[in-house]
Amino acid sequence: xxxxxxxxxxxxxxxxxxxxxxxxxxxxxxxxxxxxxxxxxxxxxxxxxxxxxxxxxxxxxxxxxxxxxxxxxxxxxxxxxxxxxxxxxxxxxxxxxxxxxxxxxxxxxxxxxxxxxxxxxxxxxxxxxxxxxxxxxxxxxxxxxxxxxxxxxxxxxxxxxxxxxxxxxxxxxxxxxxxxxxxxxxxxxxxxxxxxxxxxxxxxxxxxxxxxxxxxxxxxxxx
Amino acid sequence: xxxxxxxxxxxxxxxxxxxxxxxxxxxxxxxxxxxxxxxxxxxxxxxxxxxxxxxxxxxxxxxxxxxxxxxxxxxxxxxxxxxxxxxxxxxxxxxxxxxxxxxxxxxxxxxxxxxxxxxxxxxxxxxxxxxxxxxxxxxxxxxxxxxxxxxxxxxxxxxxxxxxxxxxxxxxxxxxxxxxxxxxxxxxxxxxxxxxxxxxxxxxxxxxxxxxxxxxxxxxxxxxxxxxxxxxxxxxxxxxxxxxxxxxxxxxxxxxxxxxxxxxxxxxxxxxxxxxxxxxxxxxxxxxxxxxxxxxxxxxxxxxxxxxxxxxxxxxxxxxxxxxxxxxxxxxxxxxxxxxxxxxxxxxxxxxxxxxxxxxxxxxxxxxxxxxxxxxxxxxxxxxxxxxxxxxxxxxxxxxxxxxxxxxxxxxxxxxxxxxxxxxxxxxxx
Numbered sequence: 001x002x003x004x005x006x007x008x009x010x011x012x013x014x015x016x017x018x019x020x021x022x023x024x025x026x027x028x029x030x031x032x033x034x035x036x037x038x039x040x041x042x043x044x045x046x047x048x049x050x051x052x053x054x055x056x057x058x059x060x061x062x063x064x065x066x067x068x069x070x071x072x073x074x075x076x077x078x079x080x081x082x083x084x085x086x087x088x089x090x091x092x093x094x095x096x097x098x099x100x101x102x103x104x105x106x107x108x109x110x111x112x113x114x115x116x117x118x119x120x121x122x123x124x125x126x127x128x129x130x131x132x133x134x135x136x137x138x139x140x141x142x143x144x145x146x147x148x149x150x151x152x153x154x155x156x157x158x159x160x161x162x163x164x165x166x167x168x169x170x171x172x173x174x175x176x177x178x179x180x181x182x183x184x185x186x187x188x189x190x191x192x193x194x195x196x197x198x199x200x201x202x203x204x205x206x207x208x209x210x211x212x213x214x215x216x217x218x219x220x221x222x223x
Numbered sequence: 224x225x226x227x228x229x230x231x232x233x234x235x236x237x238x239x240x241x242x243x244x245x246x247x248x249x250x251x252x253x254x255x256x257x258x259x260x261x262x263x264x265x266x267x268x269x270x271x272x273x274x275x276x277x278x279x280x281x282x283x284x285x286x287x288x289x290x291x292x293x294x295x296x297x298x299x300x301x302x303x304x305x306x307x308x309x310x311x312x313x314x315x316x317x318x319x320x321x322x323x324x325x326x327x328x329x330x331x332x333x334x335x336x337x338x339x340x341x342x343x344x345x346x347x348x349x350x351x352x353x354x355x356x357x358x359x360x361x362x363x364x365x366x367x368x369x370x371x372x373x374x375x376x377x378x379x380x381x382x383x384x385x386x387x388x389x390x391x392x393x394x395x396x397x398x399x400x401x402x403x404x405x406x407x408x409x410x411x412x413x414x415x416x417x418x419x420x421x422x423x424x425x426x427x428x429x430x431x432x433x434x435x436x437x438x439x440x441x442x443x444x445x446x447x448x449x450x451x452x453x454x455x456x457x458x459x460x461x462x463x464x465x466x467x468x469x470x471x472x473x474x475x476x477x478x479x480x481x482x483x484x485x486x487x488x489x490x491x492x493x494x495x496x497x498x499x500x501x502x503x504x505x506x507x508x509x510x511x512x513x514x515x516x517x518x519x520x521x522x523x524x525x526x527x528x529x530x531x532x533x534x535x536x537x538x539x540x541x542x543x544x545x546x547x548x549x550x551x552x553x554x555x556x557x558x559x560x561x562x563x564x565x566x567x568x569x570x571x572x573x574x575x576x577x578x579x580x581x582x583x584x585x586x587x588x589x590x591x592x593x594x595x596x597x598x599x600x601x602x603x604x605x606x607x608x609x610x611x612x613x614x615x616x617x618x619x620x621x622x623x624x625x626x627x628x629x630x631x632x633x634x635x636x637x638x639x640x641x642x643x644x645x646x647x648x649x650x651x652x653x
Contacts, residue, residue: 025598026644047339047643086339089650106647108640110595143594194594194633196640
């Protein structure tokens with residue numbers, strides 16, 4: 001079930017009174033949110049961006065065994081092409097046609113155990129060619145700023161400014177078991193949470209993918 | 224235009240006809256000096272083209288260009304060998320002590336290792352301390368310690384935070400100490416305290432508090448029959464002058480400590496211990512030993528009701544054996560330190576610098592423990608004090624199954640986000 005703006009406002013208000021409910025900092029104007037009578041919440045563009053530059057590496061290995069991906073040397077090499085940029089409020093960031101960059105939301109979210117959300121670009125921007133990764137999911141217990149994948153698919157450079165409304169969140173209620181509800185207040189930590197800058201991590205091969213990759217080298221027993 | 228002199232020189236219009244300077248010919252000397260200056264000038268222009276352009280960078284760039292242009296002009300226009308030699312010497316001194324170090328600061332001011340969110344609250348502090356619209360350049364610094372550039376060459380306050388820690392919000396209270404050096408200079412406190420040091424020395428001698436120290440240092444030939452120094456003898460004057468400059472330099476450090484403690488409360492003590500314990504060895508005697516700094520800070524902390532959160536170990540580690548002069552310096556510094564602390568406190572209060580608010584710190588800490596930054600407007604002092612409180616709380620880290628390093632990083636992120644959110648609200652209200 002998608003939450004209405006009035007329900008979102010109620011839940012944000014509850015968290016202001018100290019409960020561990022949905023929290024968004026800076027908190028949106030709750031009166032305006034109620035009046036909007038919509039089913040989404042606008043989020044603003046933050047000040048940090050990541051762009052990508054040419055390096056001496058011949059390619060980027062999009063997946064690596066977990067052990068390799070977790071090593072600091074590998075992680076540093078894999079994110080070598082990333083170039084962070086800080087754009088203060090009032091200054092523009094220009095996204096050129098075809099350019100891909102990572103941005104971040106100004107708002108820091110803390111999702112409760114019973115809500116998840118989907119992010120989509122504001123239609124007024126997408127009509128000019130600005131694309132965000134589609135249907136990015138925000139899971140229960142997530143906390144931090146959302147990293148957004150920005151691409152300009154238009155034919156002309158596009159100027160975006162920190163603080164502008166850039167995307168919208170659609171909140172959904174999550175069904176949870178009694179046990180999950182009892183552990184509701186405890187935040188769960190993953191490598192993607194708690195960041196104020198765009199996050200770029202090395203995708204890891206999971207156990208199944210590892211077995212599939214290595215399976216051919218060992219003949220099956222009894223064969 | 225000053226650069227015209229450079230091009231006129233390149234066209235040979237300004238070459239010296241009769242080289243009189245020993246070593247390189249005067250025209251070679253002029254060419255080499257101009258070459259160095261113009262290389263720096265080009266680099267200053269290049270520094271303006273960076274992508275991440277911190278506010279106030281242009282103020283620093285314009286003033287540095289001014290210094291460089293004046294040097295180029297003086298070297299190009301020198302008409303005879305003596306003037307040229309003086310101009311080239313000045314230019315090289317300027318390159319060594321101002322142009323190159325400052326160019327480094329400017330280049331590092333846009334380095335992305337910096338936590339740019341700190342810029343806005345620090346600029347607020349700069350405005351409150353030095354007047355509305357005073358420019359601030361915040362840079363990272365390839366030194367272990369934070370640094371500042373004090374003087375009237377640049378119309379801005381320049382703070383360099385250690386590069387290794389420049390994205391760490393927890394060490395920002397050390398900028399309070401660097402503000403102190405700028406305020407000491409801005410208020411002309413050096414000359415005021417020089418005379419008080421002199422006065423204190425005479426009183427110490429009259430009361431015979433120095434015991435045998437003066438005899439030991441000056442020798443009996445420079446003392447009157449009553450044991451008082453012969454104040455009008457050249458040796459005694461030179462001794463007093465050196466002593467005054469050392470005591471005054473140490474008092475400046477105590478002033479800066481007191482200002483930082485008044486501005487940042489407990490978080491300054493924690494940041495100081497993080498960076499300086501075990502204490503720095505081998506600094507000259509113009510710098511007070513860490514144990515003395517902590518002793519005076521403890522006294523001042525009691526006065527301004529700041530909790531003393533420094534371990535016994537930190538207060539005793541690295542005590543050095545004092546020389547005779549060191550003992551006399553300490554005697555004078557101990558006499559005057561309370562006065563510089565009062566002065567720092569008065570200046571901060573006159574400028575309405577906010578005090579740390581315990582309730583606000585507790586509220587922010589609670590929010591950080593819930594893994595959320597704080598909305599609304601918060602003072603930098605409260606944010607950093609809360610961040611120190613929470614980052615030391617490893618119990619919460621354990622309950623979240625986080626390594627201490629990851630926990631501290633998370634707290635740092637929340638502290639910096641809170642600074643940004645404060646900026647957001649202040650901009651909305653302005």
